[in-house]
Amino acid sequence: MASRGSNTDAIALTTCILATLFVTSKAYPDHVPDSACGWMSPWHEPYDEPQSGPAPYKFKIYYPHVMTNMTVPLCIIGAEPFKGMMIQAQDGEGNAIGSWITDSERIQTLNCTYEDDTITHASKNHKQILALKWRAPMDFQGQVVFRGAIVKSYSTFWTDIVSDTFKVHKISRRRRGI
Structure with a gap:
């Protein structure tokens, strides 16, 4: 029988999962309403508080330094499946930056600030493995984190899950010449 740690490691090696679920007054199994942008947290009726203690999910980044306009992979690592998520890349002041690339029917984007x-999720199906891709903005240089929430079930969710910090560097274009 495999140990719990090796199961988590196996999942981490095999999979990338990302995202977050947020809702307003009703459960939205196939999408998150735009109004969720203000909370970055599920809002199911009746409202439940997020779970206390550490989340069983981690946002895994693979590069501590990236260049502007680079596609950056993000994975959610965890031994338990989840139903929904909502995630943003944020600068040091908590502003959403960059853009997400969707190439799966299981995920979709929201336009919270731009x-x-x-x-976020695009279906209520359990997600065990879900790789996400984010594109660093062209006009930004600085530190970034991925921040969001993950919903395991209607009343079981974690908020303010944060990745390690990574740095976006501008591409320098030096002229060679006379």
């Missing part, structure tokens, strides 16, 4: 700045 186009495609937030990613």
